[in-house]
Structure formats: structure tokens, C-alpha cells
Amino acid sequence: MNKNNYRGRFAPSPTGDLHFGSLVAALISYIQAKTHDGIWLLRIEDIDETRTVAGADQAIIKTLANFGMHADEPVMYQTNPERQAAYQAALDHLTQSGLTYPCVCTRTKLAGSETYPGFCRDQIIDHSQPHSIRLATGNEDYEFDDFWQGHQLQNIAKQSGDFNIKRKDGLFCYMLAVVIDDASQGVTEVVRGIDIMDSTARQMHLIKLLNLPQPSYAHFPIITHNQLKLSKQNHAKAISHEDPYTLTHLALSLMGQEPPLLQQKTQSNLLNWAIENWQPEKLNNLAKINY
Numbered sequence: 001m002n003k004n005n006y007r008g009r010f011a012p013s014p015t016g017d018l019h020f021g022s023l024v025a026a027l028i029s030y031i032q033a034k035t036h037d038g039i040w041l042l043r044i045e046d047i048d049e050t051r052t053v054a055g056a057d058q059a060i061i062k063t064l065a066n067f068g069m070h071a072d073e074p075v076m077y078q079t080n081p082e083r084q085a086a087y088q089a090a091l092d093h094l095t096q097s098g099l100t101y102p103c104v105c106t107r108t109k110l111a112g113s114e115t116y117p118g119f120c121r122d123q124i125i126d127h128s129q130p131h132s133i134r135l136a137t138g139n140e141d142y143e144f145d146d147f148w149q150g151h152q153l154q155n156i157a158k159q160s161g162d163f164n165i166k167r168k169d170g171l172f173c174y175m176l177a178v179v180i181d182d183a184s185q186g187v188t189e190v191v192r193g194i195d196i197m198d199s200t201a202r203q204m205h206l207i208k209l210l211n212l213p214q215p216s217y218a219h220f221p222i223i224t225h226n227q228l229k230l231s232k233q234n235h236a237k238a239i240s241h242e243d244p245y246t247l248t249h250l251a252l253s254l255m256g257q258e259p260p261l262l263q264q265k266t267q268s269n270l271l272n273w274a275i276e277n278w279q280p281e282k283l284n285n286l287a288k289i290n291y
């Protein structure tokens with residue numbers, strides 16, 4: 001691929017400010033884009049409005065800016081009416097192709113089943129009842145060569161079976177939105193944490209059905225602290241008031257990059273050093289990065 005065609009993205013959900021784990025995710029996607037002379041995009045994944053924290057998007061954008069990371073194009077929001085129309089058009093296309101069906105199953109009914117048992121697949125459903133929309137799937141295998149994780153083979157039937165693309169409460173699902181948004185932003189490489197890797201086959205399947213361009217994938221190891229994933233759920237602390245240089249230096253060290261102690265300790269010098277000296281293969285052997 002021509003170096004300059006690279007387009008990468010960081011896609012945080014606005015459920016709180018960035019914590020150390022999400023800073024590392026942002027840095028990895030940013031450095032990986034810039035080392036290819038590429039474009040780095042930001043998408044606020046606010047599709048699940050029930051989880052959105054007011055003001056978190058602006059806090060994330062401000063923190064990223066403090067750490068020297070500025071999106072190269074306008075920030076995309078999934079709640080934007082234009083995006084919602086794009087999701088609806090994709091859903092209509094899948095429905096016209098006979099690939100969707102309404103599902104009235106409750107959580108209680110599905111408790112204990114890891115994959116969807118297909119209860120509603122061949123039923124006539126009363127559409128006035130609250131229902132989600134599922135994608136009818138078969139026994140599809142998907143293979144991809146992950147930049148960090150190597151060759152992967154995933155099977156949709158084993159992973160999820162027929163999966164939801166629209167929720168009972170009327171919100172579109174992440175799985176549908178993410179592929180449409182990546183295509184719309186022209187993303188060539190999806191860089192994200194390994195904790196989302198098992199959704200890749202479902203996304204590749206939607207990409208195929210919707211005739212979208214297929215990006216490549218790069219799933220990096222997740223950041224753990226005392227064996228726990230650093231996440232808002234684990235009360236990882238917000239980093240907005242931390243010193244960007246010191247924290248970035250620590251993040252780069254944990255990624256095996258061996259950053260030097262620069263004479264001029266500025267964030268832009270450190271980021272430039274990281275871009276020029278990026279050794280992504282150093283992340284390869286880390287099952288997880290410990291913090």
C-alpha cells in the first residue's frame with residue numbers, strides 16, 4: 001500500500017474521561033498512523049446513548065490534545081443524524097436481502113446460551129411487541145492476518161450465531177455502526193485492543209454483505225493492572241490532570257519502546273521520537289502489558 005494512503009482511527013466510547021489504558025490505545029493508533037505518514041481520525045462511539053456521560057466527549061478530545069494528539073479530520077459522532085441515516089440504509093439493505101429478522105427473546109430466555117439458539121428465526125413475530133433485529137447467519141468462517149496477533153480463524157456460528165444489529169430500545173448496535181463508520185472514514189487499518197478481536201468475524205461478515213472495503217486489523221495487547229484490565233469499570237483513574245510527558249514516557253516503556261530521556265522534555269519531542277523509532281513488533285511478545 002502506498003504509505004500515504006494509510007488511514008487509522010481511535011474510537012473511544014464517551015463513558016468517562018480517558019484512563020491510562022485508553023491513553024495507550026490512543027497512542028498506539030496515533031503512532032501507527034503517523035509512522036505510515038498516514039491520517040489519524042477520531043470517532044466518538046456514542047451509539048449507546050444509555051452509557052454516554054455528558055461532556056465526556058469534550059473531555060476526551062481535550063485530554064488527547066494535551067497529549068499532542070489532534071484528529072486530522074472533523075471528529076465523527078455516531079449520534080449524528082447523518083450517521084443514523086447511514087445505519088438505517090444498511091439495515092434496510094440487509095432486510096431487503098432477506099437477511100434480518102425480528103427477535104423478541106428476553107435476557108432471561110437467553111440466559112445460559114453463549115450463542116443465539118435461533119428461537120425467533122423462523123417464527124412469525126408480532127411487530128407491535130418490542131423486538132430487536134438480528135442478522136441471519138450461517139456457518140461462516142473468517143480468516144485474517146492480524147498485524148500483532150498473526151493468523152486468525154473465527155467462526156460466527158461458534159462465536160455468536162445470529163447477532164443483533166438493532167436493539168430492542170431502537171438503538172443501532174456497535175457491530176453494525178463500526179463497519180459503516182470505518183468505511184465512511186476510509187479506515188485502512190483498524191487498530192484496537194485484543195479484547196475486541198473476537199468481534200472481527202462478525203464485522204468482516206457485515207463488510208462482505210454490505211459490499212464495503214475490507215480494512216486490515218491490528219489488535220494490540222491490553223493494559224492490565226494486578227491482572228485486571230484497566231477500564232472505567234475497574235475504576236482506572238482519569239489522566240486529564242497528569243503530566244503528558246511523564247505518562248507518555250511510561251506508556252512507551254511499557255510498550256517495550258525504550259524511550260530515551262530527552263534533553264528537551266516536551267510532549268511533541270517525545271511523540272516525534274516515538275513515531276521515528278516505532279518498533280511495533282516489540283508489542284508482539286507481550287501477552288499483556290502490565291502497569
Ligand code: GLU
Nearest residue numbers: 011012013045178192196
Ligand atoms: N468504542 C470501542 C471502545 O471504546 C472501540 C471499538 C473499536 O475500536 O472497534 O472500546
